Amino acid sequence: MTRQPPSKAGRMGWSRPARDLVYDIGMHHGEDTAYYLAKGYRVVAFEAHPELVRKCRERFADAISSGGLTIVEGAIAGRTSGPVTFYVDSNSLWGSIDPSWVRKKRVMRSQQQISVAAVDLAACMQRYGVPHYMKIDIEGADRLCLEALRGTSALPDYISMEAEIFDFAALTADLGLLEELGYRRFTLVRQGERPPVSTQTLSGEPLAHRFPSDSSGPFGEDLRAAWRSRRAAQRRYRRVFRHRKIGQRLIQSKLLLRVTHPIWNRSPRFRKLFVGYYDTHARRW
Numbered sequence: 247m248t249r250q251p252p253s254k255a256g257r258m259g260w261s262r263p264a265r266d267l268v269y270d271i272g273m274h275h276g277e278d279t280a281y282y283l284a285k286g287y288r289v290v291a292f293e294a295h296p297e298l299v300r301k302c303r304e305r306f307a308d309a310i311s312s313g314g315l316t317i318v319e320g321a322i323a324g325r326t327s328g329p330v331t332f333y334v335d336s337n338s339l340w341g342s343i344d345p346s347w348v349r350k351k352r353v354m355r356s357q358q359q360i361s362v363a364a365v366d367l368a369a370c371m372q373r374y375g376v377p378h379y380m381k382i383d384i385e386g387a388d389r390l391c392l393e394a395l396r397g398t399s400a401l402p403d404y405i406s407m408e409a410e411i412f413d414f415a416a417l418t419a420d421l422g423l424l425e426e427l428g429y430r431r432f433t434l435v436r437q438g439e440r441p442p443v444s445t446q447t448l449s450g451e452p453l454a455h456r457f458p459s460d461s462s463g464p465f466g467e468d469l470r471a472a473w474r475s476r477r478a479a480q481r482r483y484r485r486v487f488r489h490r491k492i493g494q495r496l497i498q499s500k501l502l503l504r505v506t507h508p509i510w511n512r513s514p515r516f517r518k519l520f521v522g523y524y525d526t527h528a529r530r531w
Contacts, residue, residue, distance in 0.1 A: 263376035263402055264288075266448055271322065271367075271391060272383035274339065276302045277461035283309055284455055286448035290374045294321035294332050294362045294384075295341050318370060320363035324390045329361040339460060344386030367394035376400040379465050382407040383525075392423050401428060401530065404466045409434070409524040414487050418480060420526065425476045429528035432479035433471040434486075435463065437523040443468050462525060469527060479526070486524065 268282040273293035279302070282289045289309075293299050299319045309315035321343045323330045333342050335357050367390075371377075380402040382391045388407040395401055405424070410416040421432065440457035445468050447453050457463050474482070 263378050263400055265378050267375050267377040269377040269380040269402070271381060272385075273302055273317065274298060274383075274460060276305055277458045278381055278463075279306065279315065281455055281457065281461065281464075283314055284447070284453060285445070287378070288314055288316075290316045290318060290370065290377070292318045292320075292322060292365060292370075292384075294319070294343070295334060296360070296362070316374060318365055320365040322367050322384060322387060322390055322394070323364040324393065326364045327366075328364060330364050332360050332362045334358045334360055340385055342385040342387065346386070367391055368398055371398060371400075377402050379404040380406075381462050381465065383462055389420060389423070392420065392427065395427055404527065404529050405429065406435075406462065406465060406525050406527040408437075409483065409526045411483075411486065411490065411523060414484070417483055421476050421480055421483075424526070424528045429530055430475075431473035431529050431531065432476055433469060433473050433527045434479060434482055435469065435471065435525045435527055437462075437525060465527065466529070471527070473529065483524075 266286070266288055268287040268289050270279045270282060270289055270291040273279055273291040275298065276291070279289050279291050283306070291302070293302065296319070299317060302317060303310065306315050306317075310317070321330050321332055323343055330343050331345075333345070335341060376398075380391070382388045382405065384391070385408075392407070407420065410420060424432070438459070440459070440461055440463040442454060442456045443464050445453050445455065445464070463469075
């Protein structure tokens with residue numbers, strides 16, 4: 247059984263989110279939307295890349311026509327009301343509205359600048375409802391979604407966002423903002439680790455689901471994870487940062503890499519100690 251949130255929250259006017267609603271912010275090819283629909287959720291999905299939107303409208307035509315899926319086309323861009331510049335990369339995972347993110351990550355090899363509509367997340371929550379779960383994965387702009395939740399009358403029970411694993415101060419600030427919003431328990435999920443789940447739909451039917459490589463994977467109680475305090479999560483992330491620094495030294499040092507090369511190549515578990523990306527999942531209780 248899925249644990250229920252407390253009946254009251256510590257902010258004025260807080261009310262329960264819709265138990266059958268999920269927001270997929272950063273829809274991409276619909277890898278996660280397919281899982282949410284299979285679970286029986288209504289989905290509001292956000293995507294800025296016009297070509298990805300077109301493909302998803304074709305892929306999920308039945309869900310759209312039945313009212314199970316709504317696609318919001320455009321980029322969540324804070325308080326900006328007009329069109330915004332979206333940087334499209336040859337790798338569709340790396341689209342972003344943030345030029346500083348583009349420069350910092352140095353991933354935009356073949357980029358194109360296009361103009362897309364700005365999306366007001368708070369207004370969408372008023373229009374479509376507050377979701378039970380909000381997945382956030384929009385490169386360089388995840389924090390804008392958290393900022394949009396400030397002052398809202400209701401919040402999702404669960405939320406996830408990509409962790410900033412290159413800047414510990416920024417990661418700490420994200421955890422602090424989640425706690426400020428009212429999220430009390432956290433868990434770290436390594437990206438790429440997406441084992442199949444045996445779960446159930448909202449109607450109680452059994453569901454076995456396999457996740458494609460670029461999905462965010464399960465959420466909430468489907469994670470079967472240990473939930474920790476914000477401080478405990480921050481300590482775990484500090485260890486992740488230490489391991490990443492060691493990994494960078496191994497890669498940069500030819501002598502060290504020569505010594506560890508056999509283990510590095512033959513042991514995925516060894517490599518995982520030093521590389522990889524994470525998602526932060528948070529819940530309100």
